[in-house]
Amino acid sequence: MDFLITDELKAIQLAVREFIEKEVHPRESIIEEEDRIPEELIEGARKLGLFGVSIPEEYGGLGLNMVGKCVVGEEMGRGIAGFSGYQGAHTGIGTSGIVMVGSDYLKEKYLPDMAEGKKIGAFALTEPDAGSDASNLKTTAVKKGDRWILNGTKHFITNGPEAHVLTTMAVTDPSRGARGISAFLVENTFPGFSVGKIEKKMGLRGNHTSEIIFEDCEVPAENLLGKENEGFITALRILANGRAGLAARCSGACRRLIELSLDYASKRVQFGKPIIENQAIQWMLADMEMETQAAKALTYQTAWKVDQGMNIIKDAALTKLFATEVYNRVADKAVQIFGGMGYMKEMPIERIFRDARITRLYEGTSEVQRMVIAAQMMKKS
Ligand SMILES: Cc1cc2nc3c(=O)[nH]c(=O)nc-3n(C[C@H](O)[C@H](O)[C@H](O)COP(=O)(O)OP(=O)(O)OC[C@H]3O[C@@H](n4cnc5c(N)ncnc54)[C@H](O)[C@@H]3O)c2cc1C
Structure with a gap:
């Protein structure tokens, strides 16, 4: 490699x-x-x-x-x-x-x-009854002449309020389960499209998450993305690639947490010396560094495999799982190093700690990643 x-x-x-x-x-x-x-x-x-x-x-x-x-x-x-x-x-x-x-x-x-960022994109798979069980969709798409008519509600959609173009999954053949789902490109200006509730979240301020509602939403036939009834496979491929990108963002966030922690621990004096001179603090910093480097190495290994055209279903899942859990452990240690100041909004640490939490939930929870990894392992054995 x-x-x-x-x-x-x-x-x-x-x-x-x-x-x-x-x-x-x-x-x-x-x-x-x-x-x-x-x-x-x-x-x-x-x-x-x-x-x-x-x-x-x-x-x-x-x-x-x-x-x-x-x-x-x-x-x-x-x-x-x-x-x-x-x-x-x-x-x-x-x-x-x-x-x-x-x-x-x-x-x-x-x-x-x-x-150019003139049109913003989003990905609309999740629904109230289709979270981890992502193929359990209720949104339907029925072909009428040269249009598809979409009905249903998506929720928790990142960039939902701002998005101009949404990669949207809907059921086109209810008799075929996951193999009866198709992907569509839906514009926010299409008749029957609307943005529903905008969520109030623990973190990720500035990045909005909302419901997307389709009421007899008219989508031109040519906006079918990929082949009919192959939308769920497309969604899984999109998510697998997305997981490597998310893992990279987690390593970057860890890097900032380490930089801030090193700086604070060198300046904060207790018992007459900077707290970084205590082995307990040094060990936390060493573990933060070790785990971050391991997450980064795994991320680039998976990215490299994507670029070689290799199957990355298992790699993407274990990379996302590891990098997001490392991010949360590193954020927790950073709060510990900052002491009470780590809990205060005047420090970025408090925000980063809250922002870390979502990464173990979206783009597939940690439990779902473990399910994927184990399923791939069992297939091989
Ligand atoms: C801020 C935010 C942004 C999001 N952005 C998007 C987006 O842009 N597009 C999109 O389509 N979706 C998006 N999502 C949805 C996200 O992917 C889902 O929330 C996630 O997949 C989990 O689904 P759920 O919330 O319904 O949880 P549930 O599926 O209800 O899970 C609840 C708990 O049960 C566990 N669980 C479920 N099934 C099993 C099982 N078989 N074995 C063991 N444990 C299990 C889960 O791991 C979890 O701990 C976003 C979510 C959030 C919170």
Whole structure:
């Protein structure tokens, strides 16, 4: 395996790092307190091409492979989760389906605007009765002439209120279970489309999550994404690739937690010396570093396998599981190192601790990842 990054990718990495440090970190309190991504950050991300990392160059994107996407994801993860979640859901689960299985017509119609961030993407699979049991969908799509008519409600959809183009899964043949689900590209302007309840969440401020309601929503026949009744397989492929990107964002967040913890522990004096001089603190820092590096190594190994066209169902699941659990352990240790200050909103640690929690739930819970890993192991044995 060769994870050495090219000079071109190194330049992108450094540009994103500078953007995060100079533009994103100083706006942390705006995102947190006002629950919005400032327009200048969206503009900055546009200039860097961050809305098109995974979109091929012929459609105006950066055309990065999965290792490249993870390099960008890691830097974004060092920023603010609400912002990286917005950009990550768009570039990952929001656009990758079009790149993977979209027709030339759909690619030409949507990808250039999505690469520029003029159109934002989302992924609408989950429903009230279809969470971990993701194929238990109630949303239906019935063909009428040159249109599909969608009815149903999705919930917990990242970027739901802002999204212009939603990769949406609906039942097209109820007699076939998971093999009777198709994927569609639904625009927020199509008749019968509306945004429902916007959730109030524990964290991820700035990144909005909502219901999406389809009431006789009219979708042109050509907006079928991939083949009819193959939408659930497409959804699983999108999610598997998304898991490597999410794991990269987790490693980036861990890196920031370590940097902040090292700095605080070197300055905070108790019993007449900086707390970092205590072995108990050093051991926490050492464990944070060890686990972060292990998560990062696993992430790049999986990304490399994606780029080789290898089957990554098990790798993606164990990478997502490990990286998200490491992120939560590292965040917990960071709060411990900060002591009471780690619990106060004036420190970023408190926010990062809350933001870490979602990663063990979305894009498949930790339990679901374990189910996938075990199922693959049993298949092999
Ligand atoms: C902030 C946020 C953003 C999201 N963004 C999106 C999005 O953009 N698009 C989208 O489609 N979805 C999205 N989701 C949905 C997310 O993927 C689901 O919430 C997740 O898959 C879990 O489903 P659930 O919430 O219904 O939990 P449930 O499936 O009800 O699970 C509840 C608990 O039971 C456990 N469990 C369930 N079944 C089993 C089993 N067989 N064995 C052992 N344990 C089990 C689960 O692991 C969990 O601990 C988002 C969710 C959140 C909270």
